[in-house]
Amino acid sequence: GSARFGLAYDESQTEETRIEQRMRVNITGIAETDAGVKLEARFRLEANEDSHANDISGRGPGAAGFAVSYGGLRVDVGNVSNVLDSGDQVDYYGYGVGFTSFLEHNANFNGPATGFGAGSQDATTIKARYNVGDFSASLSYKETRAQAAVANAPGVLGSTAVAADEEWQLGLGYTLANGMAIGAVYSDTDSSGDYWVIGLNGTAGAVGYSVIVGDGDNQADASFGASINYEVSSATSIRAVVSDGGAANADTSYGLGFRHGLGGGVTLAGGVGSKNDNTLADLGVSFSF
């Protein structure tokens, strides 16, 4: 599990500062057959602030995700990441700024990334990844079946139906001799068309870097994102993020942050940034257990 708490600032809110608080516990079951096939199942319990109003609540267990892995092949089924979210080939999120990663280098992207969480899902995803040497390929299929309209939760007028939808994603990745990884993801969704992202990331001494470029039928302009992490010392690093493009007339998003390890799995981190012309900042601790 993991937990984090601290302060978060959001210029767009009436009361700009809130207490940020989150606790997550993944419950994972693992089994392995005599032939060495590994099976996993997991779901998540989580507590979070609901909004900037400091109201807090728990949720979960969410829908479960399953995995089967054997040698270089891994198949995920259920409430699981699709190729873009998985990071199998493209590092879509990069080095986030702040202890809540409030700004990531995909800020100006509108890519169809869906992943595991503590909630329910209206769709089931199947993803297969195959690694062979320095090469990897992933394929995911996400199917949403039509469901009749159901009245909304209290306080929300009207009713919501689920429309049928299908999404295919293909990812290809290659790691160069110097450790630099390059990859591409292509996504085709019935409801929102094509999307592609190309990424490149690696490390050079104390510097880690990640760059992505992408575009799709659901955004006006191509998007660009880059983030770097510089290890000032063994415990402290500085991060910078920039993301641009996407919607017509989109503002450049950018931010700067730091992380400092306190030992025992505890990290103090914070950052400031601008996301679509809105100033954000945070400072807090996170820890794993």
Next chain:
Amino acid sequence: GSARFGLAYDESQTEETRIEQRMRVNITGIAETDAGVKLEARFRLEANEDSHANDISGRGPGAAGFAVSYGGLRVDVGNVSNVLDSGDQVDYYGYGVGFTSFLEHNANFNGPATGFGAGSQDATTIKARYNVGDFSASLSYKETRAQAAVANAPGVLGSTAVAADEEWQLGLGYTLANGMAIGAVYSDTDSSGDYWVIGLNGTAGAVGYSVIVGDGDNQADASFGASINYEVSSATSIRAVVSDGGAANADTSYGLGFRHGLGGGVTLAGGVGSKNDNTLADLGVSFSF
């Protein structure tokens, strides 16, 4: 805990095949007094597909069940099985077909079996079982108290009240010298009248067999069910189920399935069958952890 996933086919659905997926974790607390009385409490977290539309969600923790056991006596209280569901004397479910046990030999029965689960309960059950030598007796009482009408969940018109109800169940069982077990359960529910089931089960070499007969005020004809499990090898078994009677003009339900142990608590299983003239089938893996 346990988990399973695979494919399930249902002829009656528009999209006949779905991804079957389930993860269960029971959280159990145990204590034992100096005098050797054992106390248990448990509740369940579960994730499941909600419907054939591949939508999935988690639920729980559900209502808790408690148990006190000492020597041959065990008392269960709360969200617990009644006598028919417990299997204390009668094997009401038999050898199920498929990795989801989509067909069991009680398919054509309408018996009042209620058990532990990840949900809430409007009733509290108390069951006492006493074993002495080859003989066992169980008695359960389930009380539902009247509750005022509450509006239904979003999407369901109207409101629902809970009506008061009472259910008594008595079970008697005896194990013969050759290991064959015979048993009977009699149930009397205020709202739906009497129900009785007689069962017989045992093993003969590689064959396990279970037969039940039952009838009640809530069904037109007497019901019959039988299931067998044949161990082809140490890892593989074949199962067959048949169930008949019950509702007027009911169709015979029948099915055939297999199970194959892969080691490490992993089982590959599947089956095909007909339940009330509707064809069902499944294939998948289940594992415990």
Next chain:
Amino acid sequence: GSARFGLAYDESQTEETRIEQRMRVNITGIAETDAGVKLEARFRLEANEDSHANDISGRGPGAAGFAVSYGGLRVDVGNVSNVLDSGDQVDYYGYGVGFTSFLEHNANFNGPATGFGAGSQDATTIKARYNVGDFSASLSYKETRAQAAVANAPGVLGSTAVAADEEWQLGLGYTLANGMAIGAVYSDTDSSGDYWVIGLNGTAGAVGYSVIVGDGDNQADASFGASINYEVSSATSIRAVVSDGGAANADTSYGLGFRHGLGGGVTLAGGVGSKNDNTLADLGVSFSF
């Protein structure tokens, strides 16, 4: 975790006796930095009867509570106790009667005590406690931010908004050389005014005693409460509680109970009492695991 079940009697109900049943599991994550700062996060899963109608359900995970402690300083953040609930300086609940503690010596008090539980919270609490020698001081701040009206849950007409509120609490405590602890809590809430409680507790041989006095803008008269626990033997104790004052024309609340340890963390307990002229009683077992 902990669990309890047994019988509870309430004179004011139509069906006076119910099965009392509860199971609680706290999930706690702990980490410690190299400098010795300890961080904790926890949330709770719980199953309970919902009402006297024997309907039962689970809830949780609730909102999380966090703690940072270092030397004599401890800071709690999130879904955590305020000063009055915490018992840091004043023993607000004393020695409860019955295995469910259905009567405590604050029965006739109307003090603003809020604590950790398995539910959501509309407010975030921060509490700091500092211990130095025999002296301790605690300060808590609980902020509720305004939220727009949301329609009520099914079955409850209308909608509910959350109004902004602020609460400050200060507690001071001192432990005398003979082990007797004295303390005071002062609370100031925007919505309900001032409240103060003074307490004194300690042990004299086999007798434990606790006394509190308090008053506030939200009650007509000052309140008084006292409870004692007498250890008859190493396993058995008898408890008595009295609470008086508070609302105008309030009846004196009083009760008598026993506790008997069965070993292995199991306790048999029960009691009878009168709370605001309503007779209550219970008998059951509780255990921790």
